[in-house]
Amino acid sequence: xxxxxxxxxxxxxxxxxxxxxxxxxxxxxxxxxxxxxxxxxxxxxxxxxxxxxxxxxxxxxxxxxxxxxxxxxxxxxxxxxxxxxxxxxxxxxxxxxxxxxxxxxxxxxxxxxxxxxxxxxxxxxxxxxxxxxxxxxxxxxxxxxxxxxxxxxxxxxxxxxxxxxxxxxxxxxxxxxxxxxxxxxxxxxxxxxxxxxxxxxxxxxxxxxxxxxxxxxxxxxxxxxxxxxxxxxxxxxxxxxxxxxxxxxxxxxxxxxxxxxxxxxxxxxxxxxxxxxxxxxxxxxxxxxxxxxxxxxxxxxxxxxxxxxxxxxxxxxxxxxxxxxxxxxxxxxxxxxxxxxxxxxxxxxxxxxxxxxxxxxxxxxxxxxxxxxxxxxxxxxxxxxxxxxxxxxxxxxxxxxxxxxxxxxxxxxxxxxxxxxxxxxxxxxxxxxxxxxxxxx
Amino acid sequence: xxxxxxxxxxxxxxxxxxxxxxxxxxxxxxxxxxxxxxxxxxxxxxxxxxxxxxxxxxxxxxxxxxxxxxxxxxxxxxxxxxxxxxxxxxxxxxxxxxxxxxxxxxxxxxxxxxxxxxxxxxxxxxxxxxxxxxxxxxxxxxxxxxxxxxxxxxxxxxxxxxxxxxxxxxxxxxxxxxxxxxxxxxxxxxxxxxxxxxxxxxxxxxxxxxxxxxxxxxxxxxxxxxxxxxxxxxxxxxxxxxxxxxxxxxxxxxxxxxxxxxxxxxxxxxxxxxxxxxxxxxxxxxxxxxxxxxxxxxxxxxxxxxxxxxxxxxxx
Ligand code: B12
Ligand code: SF4
Numbered sequence: 001x002x003x004x005x006x007x008x009x010x011x012x013x014x015x016x017x018x019x020x021x022x023x024x025x026x027x028x029x030x031x032x033x034x035x036x037x038x039x040x041x042x043x044x045x046x047x048x049x050x051x052x053x054x055x056x057x058x059x060x061x062x063x064x065x066x067x068x069x070x071x072x073x074x075x076x077x078x079x080x081x082x083x084x085x086x087x088x089x090x091x092x093x094x095x096x097x098x099x100x101x102x103x104x105x106x107x108x109x110x111x112x113x114x115x116x117x118x119x120x121x122x123x124x125x126x127x128x129x130x131x132x133x134x135x136x137x138x139x140x141x142x143x144x145x146x147x148x149x150x151x152x153x154x155x156x157x158x159x160x161x162x163x164x165x166x167x168x169x170x171x172x173x174x175x176x177x178x179x180x181x182x183x184x185x186x187x188x189x190x191x192x193x194x195x196x197x198x199x200x201x202x203x204x205x206x207x208x209x210x211x212x213x214x215x216x217x218x219x220x221x222x223x224x225x226x227x228x229x230x231x232x233x234x235x236x237x238x239x240x241x242x243x244x245x246x247x248x249x250x251x252x253x254x255x256x257x258x259x260x261x262x263x264x265x266x267x268x269x270x271x272x273x274x275x276x277x278x279x280x281x282x283x284x285x286x287x288x289x290x291x292x293x294x295x296x297x298x299x300x301x302x303x304x305x306x307x308x309x310x311x312x313x314x315x316x317x318x319x320x321x322x323x324x325x326x327x328x329x330x331x332x333x334x335x336x337x338x339x340x341x342x343x344x345x346x347x348x349x350x351x352x353x354x355x356x357x358x359x360x361x362x363x364x365x366x367x368x369x370x371x372x373x374x375x376x377x378x379x380x381x382x383x384x385x386x387x388x389x390x391x392x393x394x395x396x397x398x399x400x401x402x403x404x405x406x407x408x409x410x411x412x413x414x415x416x417x418x419x420x421x422x423x424x425x426x427x428x429x430x431x432x433x434x435x436x437x438x439x440x441x
Numbered sequence: 442x443x444x445x446x447x448x449x450x451x452x453x454x455x456x457x458x459x460x461x462x463x464x465x466x467x468x469x470x471x472x473x474x475x476x477x478x479x480x481x482x483x484x485x486x487x488x489x490x491x492x493x494x495x496x497x498x499x500x501x502x503x504x505x506x507x508x509x510x511x512x513x514x515x516x517x518x519x520x521x522x523x524x525x526x527x528x529x530x531x532x533x534x535x536x537x538x539x540x541x542x543x544x545x546x547x548x549x550x551x552x553x554x555x556x557x558x559x560x561x562x563x564x565x566x567x568x569x570x571x572x573x574x575x576x577x578x579x580x581x582x583x584x585x586x587x588x589x590x591x592x593x594x595x596x597x598x599x600x601x602x603x604x605x606x607x608x609x610x611x612x613x614x615x616x617x618x619x620x621x622x623x624x625x626x627x628x629x630x631x632x633x634x635x636x637x638x639x640x641x642x643x644x645x646x647x648x649x650x651x652x653x654x655x656x657x658x659x660x661x662x663x664x665x666x667x668x669x670x671x672x673x674x675x676x677x678x679x680x681x682x683x684x685x686x687x688x689x690x691x692x693x694x695x696x697x698x699x700x701x702x703x704x705x706x707x708x709x710x711x712x713x714x715x716x717x718x719x720x721x722x723x724x725x726x727x728x729x730x731x732x733x734x735x736x737x738x739x740x741x742x743x744x745x746x747x748x749x750x751x752x753x754x755x756x757x
Contacts, residue, residue: 083665237745242484250447251446277714281721296710302697305657
């Protein structure tokens with residue numbers, strides 16, 4: 001069970017020397033309890049205290065990286081069971097799988113797809129993260145060629161899928177310095193694979209038929225000095241995965257089984273795309289899938305973005321005056337809320353309308369139009385406040401403000417409070433183009 | 442070492458029976474008991490498998506374009522639509538959305554009764570009805586529905602905090618189940634259940650609709666609210682222990698679908714993923730509109746609960 005700050009404090013040297021970077025031993029203890037500090041930062045811990053603290057503090061689920069450079073994947077470090085308890089931190093990596101018997105052009109094309117394909121939502125680029133090479137051909141030469149092709153550029157994180165130490169050894173000779181995920185150690189090969197993982201300091205997947213055996217194997221690997229472990233708990237179908245993932249996550253978070261305190265891998269090759277959804281909402285950190293059609297890919301990326309958004313703070317825009325195109329003193333002025341989703345949706349349609357304009361974003365604590373009207377966060381005084389703060393009146397000749405259709409109940413009050421003429425725009429931003437040509441001026 | 446889940450639960454989900462067979466005083470070929478779960482959804486294959494409802498309407502004017510485009514040809518009325526749904530898609534229930542009542546000043550209440558009767562006659566499955574959304578016509582609409590479906594143990598929706606009396610009265614008078622909808626908030630869901638209970642509706646006649654925001658446009662709030670409701674119920678909060686319904690209809694009108702070159706594909710994907718995630722969060726009934734969603738959703742739910750593994754061709 002997790003230690004409380006005071007229990008941790010008792011184990012510290014109480015020198016208050018600040019060498020750990022904290023003002024006092026007590027604040028260091030608080031950080032440790034939250035999993036936000038490393039016991040190694042205190043140089044004065046005796047070895048007994050160090051051992052006790054290392055197993056009881058730090059993130060209950062290890063942080064692990066795969067690949068290098070700008071596309072490097074970070075997983076793990078999760079601290080809660082439900083996203084509403086705080087937030088989930090590191091999105092699961094979606095990894096496309098390719099077989100090593102595929103022609104080189106196909107592998108190159110897939111790597112290029114992973115490199116280039118993206119969808120942009122609320123100003124954030126969403127992408128598939130890496131490439132898994134299934135080294136199942138049985139031919140060493142073929143495997144090495146495929147991995148060499150996949151690793152061209154060195155930027156796309158790789159997963160090497162094989163249980164054969166010889167094949168992995170040869171492939172790691174090609175890409176081992178790029179921090180690939182070795183997949184997977186089993187009870188038969190784990191000694192050799194631990195050696196390889198150590199040699200390249202690369203993360204290692206452990207795989208066994210059930211959670212008990214996965215835990216036992218993970219313990220063995222830990223005993224051999226491996227610290228970067230990923231647990232393959234796939235199971236026969238999404239139902240079995242779900243039960244296993246729930247068990248592993250619970251035991252990891254309560255520190256009941258430190259050998260399960262590692263990120264989870266779900267291989268979706270068997271049951272796409274249902275498993276992807278299950279994995280995204282329930283605790284997977286690595287999802288290996290066949291190459292997805294655009295529709296499925298988009299769905300997975302958006303669901304992932306939803307689930308990994310911090311529930312306490314919606315993604316927000318800084319309130320203020322924004323310009324679309326190059327507006328002048330006679331350009332229209334639109335008003336909206338500071339919820340990012342609202343802004344980016346609106347911005348897309350305003351740009352498409354090709355009419356340069358001003359966009360005034362007022363502070364509504366990141367709530368959408370309807371929500372902020374319902375909650376009273378969007379009101380005449382907020383609008384008046386931001387018209388003043390941005391000196392909007394100095395920008396345009398005519399004091400005329402277009403408000404969202406859903407904010408129409410506020411139009412009279414906004415006119416009274418600001419002295420601006422209010423025009424109620426359409427409800428759906430998709431109608432803005434039509435509104436500008438047909439109704440504006 | 443034997444790993445055991447570190448938590449136990451004291452509460453369980455209320456059971457609700459929907460539909461009525463001949464023996465039960467109705468005319469349905471089947472009735473279902475939903476709820477009764479005593480653990481997190483699908484944990485160790487426990488609990489009940491969610492029901493799949495295919496939704497139709499009596500006026501397609503406000504139906505999502507992508508669904509209208511996917512409608513089979515030759516369907517001109519709700520009865521033949523429902524029959525098509527039952528035969529071809531094999532859902533567990535039908536939901537009839539009385540979209541005709543959304544027109545300003547709608548008052549053709551006689552045809553509401555006729556529509557409900559014709560749909561009941563055309564199908565053998567339990568029926569969920571989504572009635573009006575306007576307090577001015579609620580009372581008439583719900584009474585017609587309640588009456589037309591007497592004995593069938595319909596599921597009547599939707600009760601909301603500021604307009605629940607009409608639907609509650611109809612459900613009480615004609616022995617139906619009621620859907621209680623609140624805008625994505627645990628406390629509001631709890632309050633509405635308490636209000637409904639005060640009108641005399643027993644707990645085993647209430648289904649919670651926590652409102653399903655569109656994927657990409659608020660679904661994360663829905664997902665967490667559903668998890669919180671389920672968690673509260675398992676912890677022993679009886680006011681939140683009713684089974685939940687999820688209808689990802691908002692997911693069918695999002696920008697991603699409207700602006701796509703292959704809207705149908707993305708609509709099915711969007712609707713299915715939202716429904717699957719809702720099921721994992723605890724929904725007992727999943728309502729979908731796109732005919733293409735029903736079968737893949739069925740496969741997904743089977744994979745969560747029955748252990749059937751779907752064969753897929755390797756896209757690599
Ligand atoms: C997700 C959500 C929430 C989230 C908040 C999300 C957020 N960050 O705002 C949560 C769960 C917190 C929430 C809370 C509440 N919600 Co709420 N929520 C929603 C939901 C499902 C989606 C909202 C959304 O994200 N829309 C997407 C964005 C992009 O839409 P938008 O901002 O309106 O922008 C569009 C247009 O307005 C237009 N537009 C935007 N700006 C401009 C500017 C101009 C000039 C023009 C022309 C157009 C334009 O373009 C955009 C695209 O078309 C809606 C249901 C729905 N279908 O809308 C309910 C909804 C808005 N909520 C509602 C309610 C009642 C509430 C609560 C009051 C309930 C409560 N819990 O007490 C609270 C209020 C918050 C509080 N007290 O703290 C009601 C509002 C009822 C009403 N008609 O007034 C709704 C409609 C649900 C319902 N059917 O009952 N909600
Ligand atoms: S380094 Fe160690 S002794 Fe010094 S303040 Fe930090 S915890 Fe205390």
